[in-house]
Amino acid sequence: MPATNAQTMSSTASDTRDPCVVCGGTDFVRRFPSSPEPIVGEKHDEPYRITHSERQLVGGIERCTDCGMEFLPLSYQPDASYSDAADPYYLEQADERIINSHRLLDLAPSGGRLLEIGCAVGFLLRAARDRGFETVGVEMSEWASGIARDQFDLDVRCGTLEQAALEADSFDVVVLADVIEHLTDPASTVREIRRVLKPGGRLVLLTPDAGSLLAKLLGTRWWGLLDDHYFYFSRSTLRRFLENEGFEVEVLKALGREFPLSHWLFKLTQYSEFAHRLIAGGAEAVGLAERRVSVNLGDMMACVARKN
Numbered sequence: 001m002p003a004t005n006a007q008t009m010s011s012t013a014s015d016t017r018d019p020c021v022v023c024g025g026t027d028f029v030r031r032f033p034s035s036p037e038p039i040v041g042e043k044h045d046e047p048y049r050i051t052h053s054e055r056q057l058v059g060g061i062e063r064c065t066d067c068g069m070e071f072l073p074l075s076y077q078p079d080a081s082y083s084d085a086a087d088p089y090y091l092e093q094a095d096e097r098i099i100n101s102h103r104l105l106d107l108a109p110s111g112g113r114l115l116e117i118g119c120a121v122g123f124l125l126r127a128a129r130d131r132g133f134e135t136v137g138v139e140m141s142e143w144a145s146g147i148a149r150d151q152f153d154l155d156v157r158c159g160t161l162e163q164a165a166l167e168a169d170s171f172d173v174v175v176l177a178d179v180i181e182h183l184t185d186p187a188s189t190v191r192e193i194r195r196v197l198k199p200g201g202r203l204v205l206l207t208p209d210a211g212s213l214l215a216k217l218l219g220t221r222w223w224g225l226l227d228d229h230y231f232y233f234s235r236s237t238l239r240r241f242l243e244n245e246g247f248e249v250e251v252l253k254a255l256g257r258e259f260p261l262s263h264w265l266f267k268l269t270q271y272s273e274f275a276h277r278l279i280a281g282g283a284e285a286v287g288l289a290e291r292r293v294s295v296n297l298g299d300m301m302a303c304v305a306r307k308n
Ligand SMILES: [Zn+2]
Pocket: 020, 021, 022, 023, 024, 025, 064, 065, 066, 067, 068, 069
């Protein structure tokens, strides 16, 4: 695309966008100028599922020319249908998700009170409880929060973090795992997290790394670019964002995750249907499909940040 067209788009975008969530900049360019713009509404007739991974929407993603922060502008974001989302397949992943939760919790000191925002059915809260934490969860989905309370006996409140109206300075750890990329206003959520954390308390955060080598190599085909992922942090933009909000970043690293081989192979369908059929068929034939495999592709980043 000629530079003049890109500049036209940039200035049009600047007129209608909120300032950059990281640096306050107001000049943006399309991340993938050759991809068609998303058509809002077209792809949202099916209900949201936590485990969905097939709906990509890359045409509208923009990048701040000052700091490199990438995001899907508000005008492309669908009406939330998550509050009544049910996702039975997610429940089948209990073992792996609890193992992965322990990996994340290994990064922060154990003990005291832990809050998880967007805790789903409470796999991480169960792991935290086993490590000696007193746990509280906040979850938008009535389906998921109901399971957390009824099946796992967890203190999980259905609604937003703000609706939970938690006490100031009352948590040692707040976890935001696979959540910040879905928020429409991450700055206000992080301010509320800071308010409820005790002085010196930790925010433990997990999100796709849009600046990772894999994300760069795969471009529009990277799995992390989804229509309900609004904010695409890199290590540098995440660090700057958290420091602006009064946190000191203590840990920032790629974190591997463990899932059955069939889960990783399913992700391959996004890149090559042929390769997926070939490898998945082979794995099933020799009985490996359900074996758990730990993979670290370097494109999921874990962060521990201390409240200053
Ligand atoms: Zn910026």
